[in-house]
Amino acid sequence: MGTRIVLLLLMFTTAWSETKAAGYVQCPQGWRRHQDTCHLFVTNHETWTEHMQHCVQLGAHLATINDEREDKYLEAEVHKRNASFWVGGTNMNNNKTWIWIEDNSPVHMGPCGTGHSYCAWNRGVPDNSHDNEHCLELNLRTHWNDNYCLVLQGAVCETKPKPEYHWITVG
Numbered sequence: 001m002g003t004r005i006v007l008l009l010l011m012f013t014t015a016w017s018e019t020k021a022a023g024y025v026q027c028p029q030g031w032r033r034h035q036d037t038c039h040l041f042v043t044n045h046e047t048w049t050e051h052m053q054h055c056v057q058l059g060a061h062l063a064t065i066n067d068e069r070e071d072k073y074l075e076a077e078v079h080k081r082n083a084s085f086w087v088g089g090t091n092m093n094n095n096k097t098w099i100w101i102e103d104n105s106p107v108h109m110g111p112c113g114t115g116h117s118y119c120a121w122n123r124g125v126p127d128n129s130h131d132n133e134h135c136l137e138l139n140l141r142t143h144w145n146d147n148y149c150l151v152l153q154g155a156v157c158e159t160k161p162k163p164e165y166h167w168i169t170v171g
């Protein structure tokens with residue numbers, strides 16, 4: 001009788017702990033949590049492609065800007081750092097269709113603020129200046145801008161928070 005009650009109590013405690021733990025997620029060390037996403041501002045000055053590869057090596061990807069909240073957050077972070085940063089949009093493959101490198105989904109080309117997908121292209125861009133701008137940067141002054149992919153600057157990597165489990169020993 002006494003043993004059975006203790007066992008039930010242990011089972012209840014375990015179930016409760018696991019339910020609670022399931023809601024806990026965390027970003028890798030040094031990354032910043034924003035809503036359901038982790039971002040890393042990489043300050044090494046490299047080309048868009050180099051950053052793209054380094055994000056993948058970290059189990060991440062160059063940032064996809066999914067909505068206005070993420071965009072405003074990243075814009076504020078860019079201003080804090082007083083520099084422009086590469087993010088994950090490009091049309092370097094065929095020089096036409098802009099995609100997010102995370103999943104090859106299309107970048108909304110505007111008019112921004114319409115349709116299901118988000119965008120915040122600055123007025124008049126992408127302008128493909130000198131027929132040579134195929135990568136998306138968060139420009140310190142003009143925000144979304146297509147720029148020359150070999151420009152050396154920082155970048156924003158992105159990944160999902162990972163569940164954090166607290167194992168408890170029973171018995």
Ligand SMILES: [Ca+2]
Nearest residue numbers: 037064065066
């Ligand atoms: Ca995102």
Ligand SMILES: [Ca+2]
Nearest residue numbers: 127133146147
């Ligand atoms: Ca441009």
